Structure formats: C-alpha cells, structure tokens
Amino acid sequence: MKTMKKILALVLALTLCLGLSVSGFATGNEGTPAEESKYTITINDAVAAQTYKAYKIFDAVAGTTTGSDGKPVNVSYTILENSVWFSTVAGYKSNLSDGETSGPLTGDALSAAIANGKIETGYVTLTKIEGKEPAIWRVEAADGAGTYAADFAKYLAKHTDGKTPSATATADEVNEGDTSNIKTVVLDVTAAGAGYYFVDTSLGALTSLDTVTGENVILTEKNEEPTVEKEVEEDSTQTYGDKNTADIGQDVNFQSTIALKYGAAKNIVLHDKMTSGLKFKADSIKVVTVTKNADGTETEAEVTVPEGSTYWTVTTSSTEAPLADGCTFEVQFDDDFIANLVADLGSDKIAYLRVKYTATVNENAVIGDEGNKNTAHLTYGNNSTVESTPSETFTYTYEFNVFKFYKNGETDTALAGAKFQLYKKVNNTELYAVIANDKLVKWVDADSEEISTLTSEEASKIKISGLDADTYYLKEIEAPEGYNILTAPIKIVITESTTESEDSEVDTDGKVEYTYNGVTSQAGDDETDKNVVKVENKSGTLLPSTGGIGTTIFYVVGGILMLGAVILLITKKKMGSKQ
Numbered sequence: 001m002k003t004m005k006k007i008l009a010l011v012l013a014l015t016l017c018l019g020l021s022v023s024g025f026a027t028g029n030e031g032t033p034a035e036e037s038k039y040t041i042t043i044n045d046a047v048a049a050q051t052y053k054a055y056k057i058f059d060a061v062a063g064t065t066t067g068s069d070g071k072p073v074n075v076s077y078t079i080l081e082n083s084v085w086f087s088t089v090a091g092y093k094s095n096l097s098d099g100e101t102s103g104p105l106t107g108d109a110l111s112a113a114i115a116n117g118k119i120e121t122g123y124v125t126l127t128k129i130e131g132k133e134p135a136i137w138r139v140e141a142a143d144g145a146g147t148y149a150a151d152f153a154k155y156l157a158k159h160t161d162g163k164t165p166s167a168t169a170t171a172d173e174v175n176e177g178d179t180s181n182i183k184t185v186v187l188d189v190t191a192a193g194a195g196y197y198f199v200d201t202s203l204g205a206l207t208s209l210d211t212v213t214g215e216n217v218i219l220t221e222k223n224e225e226p227t228v229e230k231e232v233e234e235d236s237t238q239t240y241g242d243k244n245t246a247d248i249g250q251d252v253n254f255q256s257t258i259a260l261k262y263g264a265a266k267n268i269v270l271h272d273k274m275t276s277g278l279k280f281k282a283d284s285i286k287v288v289t290v291t292k293n294a295d296g297t298e299t300e301a302e303v304t305v306p307e308g309s310t311y312w313t314v315t316t317s318s319t320e321a322p323l324a325d326g327c328t329f330e331v332q333f334d335d336d337f338i339a340n341l342v343a344d345l346g347s348d349k350i351a352y353l354r355v356k357y358t359a360t361v362n363e364n365a366v367i368g369d370e371g372n373k374n375t376a377h378l379t380y381g382n383n384s385t386v387e388s389t390p391s392e393t394f395t396y397t398y399e400f401n402v403f404k405f406y407k408n409g410e411t412d413t414a415l416a417g418a419k420f421q422l423y424k425k426v427n428n429t430e431l432y433a434v435i436a437n438d439k440l441v442k443w444v445d446a447d448s449e450e451i452s453t454l455t456s457e458e459a460s461k462i463k464i465s466g467l468d469a470d471t472y473y474l475k476e477i478e479a480p481e482g483y484n485i486l487t488a489p490i491k492i493v494i495t496e497s498t499t500e501s502e503d504s505e506v507d508t509d510g511k512v513e514y515t516y517n518g519v520t521s522q523a524g525d526d527e528t529d530k531n532v533v534k535v536e537n538k539s540g541t542l543l544p545s546t547g548g549i550g551t552t553i554f555y556v557v558g559g560i561l562m563l564g565a566v567i568l569l570i571t572k573k574k575m576g577s578k579q
Helices: 002-019 086-090 107-116 145-157 335-342 552-578
Strands: 025-030 040-047 051-062 075-080 118-120 124-129 136-141 167-170 182-188 195-201 208-212 216-221 227-234 239-241 243-245 251-260 269-274 278-292 298-302 312-316 329-333 351-361 372-380 391-396 398-408 411-414 419-426 429-436 439-445 462-467 471-478 490-495 511-516 519-522 532-536
Touching (some): 040 051, 051 182, 227 243, 251 391, 329 335
Parallel strands (some): 243 391, 398 532
Antiparallel strands (some): 118 124, 124 136, 227 251, 511 519
C-alpha cells in the first residue's frame, strides 16, 4: 500500500509539469473553476494587429481540490487516437541522437507505435487505455518534462498546418495618434472545453503551453521584439557612431546591429533607406554574428551559409523595380535561421546579428549641416507588419569659399585672374583635387593631367564643396598681372562643429580656419561670410631705373638745395661782421 501511494504521488507531481508554460509567456490561472464551464484565455500585452491562435492538444479533467493560487492540485490528461494532434505528439523526440529527427509519425511507424500500446517521447508518455472506443490514450509527463516544454512548443508551432485552432483572435489595430502597440486579446475556447492548450502568435517563434480547467487563464505576451542600431564608420578614427564626415567620392562603411532574444519574432526584415547623396554598393553586404566581450570589445564572425541553404535574401530597389516602402534595400531573414540563432539563449541573454555594407558619397550629397541620412528599421511578425523604432546616421560633407582681393583704400576689392590648385597630404603624398561644378570629384596624383585649376573672378568667389573634415592646402600657381604670387600655400583646416546653438540644436556645418605667413584666421560664419578664406594679393613696388629723366631730377633738386645752403651761410657771415 505504501508503495502504491508513492507511485501515485509521483504520477501526480509529473502531471503538474504539463501546466508549466514556456518562457515566451508569463502564465497563471486565476480564479476557481467556473460552474458555467466557460473557458477563456486572456493575453495581456498583445501586440496590435497580430493574430493569436489556441489549439487544444490534450483533454483535461481537474480534481476538485485547488491550491492557494486557484490552480487544481491534480489533473489527468488524455488524447484521442483519431485526434489531428496524435501523430504529431507521438513523433516528438526530446533527446535527439545523431540522425534522429522529430516529426509526426506516419504509415508503418505510426501503426507500429499504436500496436505497441505505449509511446515514449521524452516529454510525455502515451499509454493506450484498453476497452475504449474510440481509442483513448492516457498522457503522463515524462521525467524532466519541464526542461523540454519550450522545445515541445516550438515543435508544435512547426506542425499546425491542416489543424483548425479552437479559437482565433486578432489584436486591435493601432488607432491614429496611439503611441502604444499593446492590446489585450481574449481567446474563447469554451466550445473546445477544458484541456492542455498550445497558443501560437504571429508575432514570434515563441508559443505557450498551459492547462485550461478554470474560467480564465491569463497569459502575458513576452515575445521579445527585435531592435536595430544603425552606425557609420568615421574613417579618421576607424570607430562607429551615429555620424561621420567624408569627401564626395569616398566609400563609407555602415553597419546595422540587430538585437535578438530567446523567442525572436518571425518574418524579420531589415529595411535600409538612404538619401540620394549616398550610392549603395549592392555587392558589399556581409552578415556577421557579434559577441560582446566582458572588456567592452566585440568579436565578429562571418556567417557561413551551407550549400543549398538560404539564411537571408537581399532585395535592392531599382528604377525598374522600386521597393514599395521607398527603401534602398531590404534583407529578409529565414525564420529557422533566426530561431537557431537564439535557441540556446537564456531569458537574460542577447544574440547580435550585424549587417555590414558600403555606400559611396556622390555628387548629389547635401553640403553642410543637413547631412546625408541613412535610416534602418525592422519589420516583423504577421506578414512582417510590426515596425521597430528607426535608427539613423548622418554623413556630413563640407565646403569653403576663396575670396581673392586687393586693398583699394579701406575696401577689399575682388581680384580676377589668380589661379589655384587644391591638394591634401595622405601618408606624405600630395593628392590634388579634380573639381567639377564647384564640387569635388576625386583626388589624383601630382603628375595627373586631370588636376583642376581654379581661377578667381570679380563677380564671384571660388567655391569648393564636398570635402571631408580634414587639412587642405591651397596653392597659388599664377598671380594676376602686376601682383605678386603667394610664396607659400595657404593651410586650410575643416573641423566638424559640435557647438550647440541657442535653440539647442547642434551646428554641424563645419568650421574653417586658414593659416598664411604664420597667421591663423577663422573663416566667417554669417550668411555673407560663410566659411570664406580671404586671400589678399599685393602689387609689386616700382623699382628705380637708370634711363630717361629718372636720376636727373634728383641731381637738379640736389644742386638747388646746395646753392641755397651756400647763400644762407654767406649772409650769416656778413651780418656777423657788421655787428
């Protein structure tokens, strides 16, 4: 008798494992069994526009005794042999060895299992009850069933095709002006009755298992919404952040890092949109996993895609086939790839997936503080309709103007005809600018025939735009007639501005300072003097000549002065002798 009691206690304890929920939902039965036998599943924190389905897997009969939490102390479970879920449950394997796979039993395998009268799955044990028609099988928790609940739920989620849910409900759409996606959904499973239910959601891969024997079961949606962070590389420091500076013609590296938790959403698509000043290089996309190290560093590992597999699909917008949302390109990830990536994560862990690519700053680049924007966001869930918070980067490129002048009294007067070339130093090598329509095109070697010569005019300043925050040199190669050529190049430094203006917006228009003859000046920042480098040319001094009247006039004037001095001396002597 004592032995029988111990066995009964063990069986009851194991059956309670079936009431454990997957980590995708925080669960709890509230209230006592209702006399009306109305059964509902309420999902709190449901996501707007997402669909929730409840499938009854096993029938359940609860004992009359309940605990302090309102849950029944003991529950017995059964499944009909002709249930649409029978072969699926029977084919599950919790401990897979090499070569084994989980999957519904069919054909001879199903017949053999039924003939045996007992099926061990590692999650539950199915035992046929003799003398019942239609055939009924008792369901009991296997040892360690709670360990495999999450895996069993994901297995069920893969085999819902052809099975009709006991109840379906869709969360309300987000109302205009509503900033919250969170709703409440009620699944009425009264018609199906008490049982062990599997709840699936279109939002993510995580599902829930719970026993419904009372009036209502409360589930809280805990599918983790993925997030994305967009970053761009600043080439001068080789670090990533939310902004950088670059020349026109320069390649710029971007990365979008997607954070995934256990139970990552389904149908994850990365959307990337850039303004016309950035030209996407379609062949540059690379996907890596990222490990965050304890010392704050990161380790990247490129994802190797097995032959015959497709972990992600890249779609690029084109004139002939533009993407519907106006994005430049999209990366759609395979659900199984994402699920495997997060399969071994604990509830407090994060897996990072990073998409890296390159774009080129082109002639359409916006100059100055508006910047060239690159935006990334995710969509996911049912038909990929839930949208994440977007993440943005800005790529800035700058300009300066050259005002060539001479002093006309106190007035700075524009001087035409001065010719310049612009260069910069890269690893002690001079690279010269090729400029078209006032914008930088590229940098070439000093012996190139493409080097641009910039000529000053009376009516306008020389403009050079599309420049990185860097150090440049403006060399005068020819002065206007009658004026001296500059003896050394003007050093021009463009720096990224981080000065906050009165309205608390950061001025990112760039600051220009220039140095000539040891004197450093700050370019103006008002509308008429914006980033203007002022270059004065001075005319040469007229030197004396030895021809014509050049020296004669000096001799004549000198003689007159000497004669006057002699006369003055004689006069003074005469006056002195008379005295």
